[in-house]
Amino acid sequence: ARTSNGLVGVTSTITVTVQNGTGCSGKVFVETLPLTQIDMQGSARLAVMVAGTLTGIDISNYDFFFVIQTSSPIIGGPSAGAVMTIATIAALEGWQLDNRTMITGMIDPDGSIGPVGGIPEKIEAAYSVGATRFLFPKGQGVMYKTVTETKNIGGIIQIVQKRVPINISEYAMNNFGIEAVEVADINEALLYFTGHTFETQVSNETITTSNYTTSMEPLALHLINDANNSYATAKSLFENTKSDIPNSFPFYYRNQINDMLDNAQTSLEKARDSYEKKLFYSSTSSAFQSLINSRFVQYASNYFNTDDRGNYLDNLFNTVESFVSNQSEKAKDATIRGMTSLQCVGAAQKRAFDAEDYLKNAQQDYQKRDYLNALYKLAFAFERSKSVGWWLNMSSTFEDLGQVNNSVLDDVAHRYLDLAIQANTYSSIILQEMGESSSLLSGVGDLIDDAGNEIEEYPASSLFASLEALAKANLALELVDGAKQDKLDKTRESAATAISESRSLGIEPILAVSYFEFAQTLENGSTTDAIVYYRYAQMIAGALHFMVSPPVQKQSRFEGIPPINPPQHNSFVASLPFDLKWVYAAATLLVVMLIVGAAVIAREKRFKKEFPPEMWMPRSMEEYYRKH
Known part of the structure; x- marks a missing residue:
C-alpha cells in the first residue's frame, strides 16, 4: 500500500470458492472488504482463465467466487494475480496450500509471473504474519534503494543520493529469516505451495510436414513467377514514362515511385530466398508484397502518362471495385465442411474484408486528392482480392477432416x-x-x-x-x-x-x-x-x-513441498558441546511453537470475528443462485 511515508507492505486474505452444477457457466464474482480497484476484478478473471489452461479443466462448467479482505483502505495493483491463480487451481484440484508460503507477482496470460514493485516491503509484511518462504517474480532478485548521505566537508553540508543494490534473497534471510525464492511461472510456484506440478509437454514433431509442403510449394512457385513478370512489366513501364513524372519540390513523385520499384525487387529476392530454404508461406508473403509494389508502379506510371487522368482514375476504380466485389462474393458464399475448409474459408474471408477496407480508404484518399496514396491502396486491394482465390483453392489440396457444426x-x-x-x-x-x-x-x-x-x-x-x-x-x-x-x-x-x-x-x-x-x-x-x-x-x-475435442483434465505429479533452506548456524550454537546443542534446539523449538501457536490462534480468532464463514460466499451470490 502507498502511504504518506512511502510504500508499506500489506497482507491480504483471499478466499476462493468454486461451485459446479446447474446454472454454472464460468462466471467470476469478486467481493472485497474494503473497496477494490477494477484491476483486481481483471486479475480474478485472468486467474480463472490461466487455471483452466494449466489444469485442462473446462472452466465453463464452474462459477468462481473471490472474497478478499485486507487492512489496506483500497485494494489495487496487479500483484495479487499469481496467488489468485494458485488458489483457484488448488480449489479446482482439491489441494491443500502451505500457509507458511506467500507470493507476490502479476499473472500473465501464458502463466508467467510478471514483475511487481515493493518487494522488500512485502517481505516485511509476510514476516509479520509468520511466513517462512516468500516467492517473487524471476528476474527481480536485485532491486535498488535510494540512500541519502549527508557529509560535512569543511563546514559545508553536502547531501548525496545514490542507488544501492539490494539482493532480495539475502535481504529476506538476513533481516527476517525468510527464504525468498524467484519463480518464473505458476507451475513452478505450485510446487512450493502444494507439492504438485503439471507435466510440460515438449513437441519433437516436424512442423512443416510433407503434406503441408506439397500443398504450399506450388503456390509459392506460382507467385514468384507472377511477381517476376509483374516486376518486369512495372520496370519497363516506369523506364518509358519516368520523364513524364514530376520530380521537383514539393512533389518528388518520380523518386517515390522508383523507391517502390526497388522495394518490389527486394521483396521478390526475399521470396526466392525463402523458397530455396523451403519456407513456402514466407515466400508467398514476400511475393505478395512484391506484387503490390509492382502493381502500384504500373498504376502510377500509367496515371502520369495519360492525358485524361481523371478518366483514368474513374476507370481504374471501376475495374478494381468490380474485381474486389466478385472475389468477396466468392469468399462469403464459400462452404465450410471440415476443419481444413474452416481455416481456408476464414482466411479467404478475412482477406476479402481487408480488400474492401483498402478500397474504401482509396476512395477517401481520392476525395482528398491524394492520388498517389489512392493508387497504392487500389493496388493493395486488387492483390489482396487475388489472394482470396489462393486460399479457397488450397482447401482442395488437404483432406477436409472433422465435420464443422x-x-x-x-x-x-x-x-x-x-x-x-x-x-x-x-x-x-x-x-x-x-x-x-x-x-x-x-x-x-x-x-x-x-x-x-x-x-x-x-x-x-x-x-x-x-x-x-x-x-x-x-x-x-x-x-x-x-x-x-x-x-x-x-x-x-x-x-x-x-x-x-x-x-x-x-x-x-x-x-x-x-x-x-x-x-x-x-x-x-x-x-x-x-x-x-x-x-x-x-x-x-x-x-x-x-x-x-473438449478440454481434458491434465495429470499432475506430486513431488512434495521443497524443504526450506535453513539459514547459516548461529556461532553461539555452533560453539556449544554436542549434548547442549540438543537441549538448546529443543528449548528453541518449544518457544517457537508456543509463539507461532499463539499467533495462529489469535489470528484465527480475529479473522473469524471480522470475517465469519457466512461472508465467504457473498450473500448476493447466494441470492443469485436462489433466483437462477
Whole structure:
C-alpha cells in the first residue's frame, strides 16, 4: 500500500470458492472488504482463465467466487494475480496450500509471473504474519534503494543520493529469516505451495510436414513467377514514362515511385530466398508484397502518362471495385465442411474484408486528392482480392477432416470474441496502472470491431480476427518487460506443442503452420513480431483442438513441498558441546511453537470475528443462485 511515508507492505486474505452444477457457466464474482480497484476484478478473471489452461479443466462448467479482505483502505495493483491463480487451481484440484508460503507477482496470460514493485516491503509484511518462504517474480532478485548521505566537508553540508543494490534473497534471510525464492511461472510456484506440478509437454514433431509442403510449394512457385513478370512489366513501364513524372519540390513523385520499384525487387529476392530454404508461406508473403509494389508502379506510371487522368482514375476504380466485389462474393458464399475448409474459408474471408477496407480508404484518399496514396491502396486491394482465390483453392489440396457444426462454430466464435474483449480491457487497465504502454494494443480495437461486425454472417472470419486480437492483447501485457529470448523460446515451444496436439486429433492446422513458419523467418529481425506470430499460431491450433475435442483434465505429479533452506548456524550454537546443542534446539523449538501457536490462534480468532464463514460466499451470490 502507498502511504504518506512511502510504500508499506500489506497482507491480504483471499478466499476462493468454486461451485459446479446447474446454472454454472464460468462466471467470476469478486467481493472485497474494503473497496477494490477494477484491476483486481481483471486479475480474478485472468486467474480463472490461466487455471483452466494449466489444469485442462473446462472452466465453463464452474462459477468462481473471490472474497478478499485486507487492512489496506483500497485494494489495487496487479500483484495479487499469481496467488489468485494458485488458489483457484488448488480449489479446482482439491489441494491443500502451505500457509507458511506467500507470493507476490502479476499473472500473465501464458502463466508467467510478471514483475511487481515493493518487494522488500512485502517481505516485511509476510514476516509479520509468520511466513517462512516468500516467492517473487524471476528476474527481480536485485532491486535498488535510494540512500541519502549527508557529509560535512569543511563546514559545508553536502547531501548525496545514490542507488544501492539490494539482493532480495539475502535481504529476506538476513533481516527476517525468510527464504525468498524467484519463480518464473505458476507451475513452478505450485510446487512450493502444494507439492504438485503439471507435466510440460515438449513437441519433437516436424512442423512443416510433407503434406503441408506439397500443398504450399506450388503456390509459392506460382507467385514468384507472377511477381517476376509483374516486376518486369512495372520496370519497363516506369523506364518509358519516368520523364513524364514530376520530380521537383514539393512533389518528388518520380523518386517515390522508383523507391517502390526497388522495394518490389527486394521483396521478390526475399521470396526466392525463402523458397530455396523451403519456407513456402514466407515466400508467398514476400511475393505478395512484391506484387503490390509492382502493381502500384504500373498504376502510377500509367496515371502520369495519360492525358485524361481523371478518366483514368474513374476507370481504374471501376475495374478494381468490380474485381474486389466478385472475389468477396466468392469468399462469403464459400462452404465450410471440415476443419481444413474452416481455416481456408476464414482466411479467404478475412482477406476479402481487408480488400474492401483498402478500397474504401482509396476512395477517401481520392476525395482528398491524394492520388498517389489512392493508387497504392487500389493496388493493395486488387492483390489482396487475388489472394482470396489462393486460399479457397488450397482447401482442395488437404483432406477436409472433422465435420464443422454451425452451432459449434458460432459458439466458439462468440467465446473467443468475449475473451478478446476481456483481454484488451484487462491489458489496458494493468498497463495504465503500471504507467506503461504497448504498440501491440494499437490495432486490437479494430480487430475486435471487425470480429463483432462479422460474427453473425461470417463466423469463420470473425473467429480468426478474435484470435489475432486475443494474441496481441495478451502479449501487450506479457512483453511489458521486453521481448526476451526465454519468452521467444517458450512461445515457440507452446506453438509447436499446440500444432502437434491438433494433428493428433486428425486436424491439419494449415494456418497455424503457416504463421509458425513465418515467425521463424522473423526471429533474426524482430523478436516481438516473431513472438506475436508464434502466439497467433498457438491460438489457432488451440481453437481447432477445442472445436474437435473438449478440454481434458491434465495429470499432475506430486513431488512434495521443497524443504526450506535453513539459514547459516548461529556461532553461539555452533560453539556449544554436542549434548547442549540438543537441549538448546529443543528449548528453541518449544518457544517457537508456543509463539507461532499463539499467533495462529489469535489470528484465527480475529479473522473469524471480522470475517465469519457466512461472508465467504457473498450473500448476493447466494441470492443469485436462489433466483437462477
